[in-house]
Structures are given as structure tokens and as C-alpha cells.
Amino acid sequence: METELKKYKVSEIVDGFVYNELEGKGLFGLSGKLTIQPEYQRNYIYADGKKDVAVIDSLLKGYPLGLIYFNNVDKNNFEVLDGQQRITSIGRFTTGKFAIKDANGREQLFTSLPADKQSKIIESELLVYHCEGTETEIKDWFKTINIAGIPLNEQELLNAIYSGTFVTLAKAEFSNSSNANIQKWSAYISGTAQRQQFLATALSWVASSKGQTKEGYMAKHRLDTNINELKTYFNSVIDWISGVFRDVEKEMCGLEWGRLYEEYHKKSYDPSKVSKTVQKLYGDVYVKNRRGVFEYILGGEKDTKLLEIRVFDDATKQTVYKQQTAAAQKKGESNCPLCAVGHDANKSKIWEQKEMDADHVTAWSKGGATTIKNCQLLCRTHNQAKGNK
Numbered sequence: 001m002e003t004e005l006k007k008y009k010v011s012e013i014v015d016g017f018v019y020n021e022l023e024g025k026g027l028f029g030l031s032g033k034l035t036i037q038p039e040y041q042r043n044y045i046y047a048d049g050k051k052d053v054a055v056i057d058s059l060l061k062g063y064p065l066g067l068i069y070f071n072n073v074d075k076n077n078f079e080v081l082d083g084q085q086r087i088t089s090i091g092r093f094t095t096g097k098f099a100i101k102d103a104n105g106r107e108q109l110f111t112s113l114p115a116d117k118q119s120k121i122i123e124s125e126l127l128v129y130h131c132e133g134t135e136t137e138i139k140d141w142f143k144t145i146n147i148a149g150i151p152l153n154e155q156e157l158l159n160a161i162y163s164g165t166f167v168t169l170a171k172a173e174f175s176n177s178s179n180a181n182i183q184k185w186s187a188y189i190s191g192t193a194q195r196q197q198f199l200a201t202a203l204s205w206v207a208s209s210k211g212q213t214k215e216g217y218m219a220k221h222r223l224d225t226n227i228n229e230l231k232t233y234f235n236s237v238i239d240w241i242s243g244v245f246r247d248v249e250k251e252m253c254g255l256e257w258g259r260l261y262e263e264y265h266k267k268s269y270d271p272s273k274v275s276k277t278v279q280k281l282y283g284d285v286y287v288k289n290r291r292g293v294f295e296y297i298l299g300g301e302k303d304t305k306l307l308e309i310r311v312f313d314d315a316t317k318q319t320v321y322k323q324q325t326a327a328a329q330k331k332g333e334s335n336c337p338l339c340a341v342g343h344d345a346n347k348s349k350i351w352e353q354k355e356m357d358a359d360h361v362t363a364w365s366k367g368g369a370t371t372i373k374n375c376q377l378l379c380r381t382h383n384q385a386k387g388n389k
């Protein structure tokens with residue numbers, strides 16, 4: 001890859017600047033020669049009233065903004081490879097999209113700044129490396145850079161590597177923060193549209209349902225002109241979750257819904273019964289892991305390991321061990337009640353405490369509490385044989 005260093009004035013860069021409010025994208029600059037947001041770039045994330053303001057402050061104070069990289073598409077057309085956020089911030093400010101505070105704390109738009117400050121901004125010079133290389137070289141290089149302190153996440157990299165019609169359509173659906181479905185999706189999927197987490201989730205669900213990786217799926221569908229399969233599968237999962245679970249609990253967010261859908265969507269559930277069970281388990285002080293509640297219910301309320309039922313504490317175990325052992329020694333039988341009723345050599349064996357585990361006499365699933373009254377110690381073998389409680 002070849003590079004050439006050039007200096008541009010801000011006034012040149014923002015000449016012909018267009019900002020697309022709906023998509024959150026800075027589009028063009030350099031009198032139309034510069035594409036600010038190429039297909040593989042992320043959406044603009046600086047518009048938080050801090051980072052964008054900091055860019056303008058830096059210009060006013062004469063601080064360097066760091067290197068910017070352009071990719072030469074041809075002699076007269078360039079794409080921003082790195083620096084899109086900074087350029088968009090400057091373009092948005094000079095076109096009056098946000099204000100900064102002056103020394104007296106008053107909000108100032110670009111046009112209300114004193115002339116000397118306006119020209120300080122407009123005359124600032126930006127250092128730009130023009131790069132030339134094949135698409136593969138550019139994208140490989142793009143994989144290795146961090147854009148202005150916000151590292152690209154995995155999905156953003158994949159979007160860059162597999163850019164094309166499919167990614168464009170998929171981003172329009174899943175990475176568009178004005179999509180009205182986002183609120184519903186957010187109940188089950190953590191992250192934001194802008195940082196591609198909904199797209200990442202949608203892709204991983206459909207890919208793994210076909211035994212493929214996300215990368216494999218993106219590569220295979222790269223030139224597709226529709227995203228029907230992706231969208232249909234995603235909506236099926238979301239509709240299934242909200243159909244089975246009427247409650248929306250915060251612990252539902254970020255669960256492995258794709259896997260759960262594959263495992264359980266063919267089973268039928270009674271949503272009002274499911275809802276009662278969810279509420280009962282949420283009210284149960286012995287349930288430590290609420291995130292396990294949903295899979296526990298889907299699996300027919302059998303695998304209590306998912307709930308991480310609260311265990312007996314050490315003090316309780318020690319007290320019970322002492323009582324149990326003293327009583328057993330008196331009777332001349334094993335301190336494991338199950339060994340004591342057996343017929344082998346362990347019938348009168350006194351186990352050490354470290355050889356025993358605490359057990360719920362009445363299982364938690366049958367209403368047994370995690371209290372000293374419901375605690376007994378069993379030898380390892382018998383405790384394991386008693387199995388899931």
C-alpha cells in the first residue's frame with residue numbers, strides 16, 4: 001500500500017459537506033470528491049455533545065487532531081478510511097448542527113462565533129495520508145486500526161470485510177436507530193443499533209441454526225439483494241420469546257435466545273402458567289440465578305442447576321455434622337443416614353466432614369428450604385446418587 005502525506009484546510013474539507021440526519025452519517029466533503037462514510041464505515045457516534053464539542057475545542061486551541069487517512073478510489077475520488085468521526089464533527093459544527101459553550105458559558109453556533117474564531121476553525125490544517133491499495137489491502141489495514149479511540153468491534157470489522165449489498169440491506173434493518181422495533185428487541189438483546197449488536201445477534205442466530213459461523217454466512221450471502229431469510233428467522237425468534245413469556249424482565253436481556261429457540265420452539269407452553277412460574281421463582285429467595293429461570297421453565301422445570309439454588313453455609317454444615325456424628329456414634333452406626341440403613345461395610349462408617357456434602361432433606365423443588373432444619377450431611381457417594389434437587 002502506498003501513502004502520501006498532504007495538508008488540507010478545514011474549509012476545503014467541509015466544502016460541500018452534507019450530513020444525513022436520518023442515518024447519522026456524514027456524507028460528502030472536498031467539493032464532492034470525498035466520501036466521508038464509505039459502505040464499510042460505522043455510523044457516526046460522536047454526536048453526544050462531548051466528543052464532537054471536544055473536536056471543535058481542539059481546533060480553537062490549535063491542538064492537533066491526529067492523522068487522518070483517505071483511500072484514493074481514483075485520481076479525483078477519495079474515501080475516509082480513518083477520521084470520519086472527526087470530519088463529521090467539524091462538518092456538523094460548521095453547518096450549524098450543534099453549539100459549543102464560550103468562555104462565559106453561552107451557547108454559540110458556528111455563525112454566532114466572533115469572526116476571528118470562525119477563521120481559526122476554517123483555517124486550521126488537517127494532516128491527511130492518502131493511501132492507495134487494492135480493496136483487500138485497504139480492508140486488511142482497516143482491520144488493524146482503531147478509529148479515534150473507539151476500537152472497532154467484531155461486527156464492525158465483519159461489516160468491513162464482507163461489505164456489499166447484503167450488509168447494506170442488513171444494516172438498514174438492524175443498525176438503524178430509528179427502526180421502531182428497537183425498543184422491543186432491546187428487551188432481549190443487549191447493545192445498540194449503532195454499534196451493530198442487533199445485527200450481530202440476528203446473524204449469529206440464523207447462522208448457527210444452519211450450523212454455520214457468522215463469517216461463513218456473511219461470506220455466502222455477501223452479494224444477495226435481499227435479507228429475507230435473516231429477517232424472517234430473527235423475527236421468528238423474537239415473536240417466540242414474547243409469545244411464551246408475557247413478562248419482560250431485565251434478566252431476559254442478552255440470554256442465548258437463538259439456542260433456546262432452536263431447542264424449545266417446537267414445544268408448546270401455556271403463557272399464563274409460564275408467567276405464574278416466572279413470578280413464583282422471582283419471589284423465591286433461594287433462587288440465586290434469575291437469568292436461569294427462563295431456560296429452567298422451557299426445559300420443563302427439571303434442571304435446578306440453572307437456578308443456582310442457595311446452598312447451606314459452612315456454619316450450618318458444621319453444626320449439622322457434629323449433631324449427626326454424635327447421634328450416630330451413640331447408636332454405633334454410620335453418620336451418613338443412607339449408609340446406616342445399608343448392608344455393606346459402610347454401615348457403621350464414621351465419615352469425616354470433608355468426605356460429606358450437605359443435602360436438602362426435602363428437595364428445594366418440593367418446597368424444602370435452605371435452613372438448618374432441612375439440612376443433612378450425606379457421604380459423597382450418596383449425595384451424588386440423590387442427584388438433582
Ligand SMILES: [Zn+2]
Nearest residue numbers: 336339379382
Ligand atoms: Zn452414605
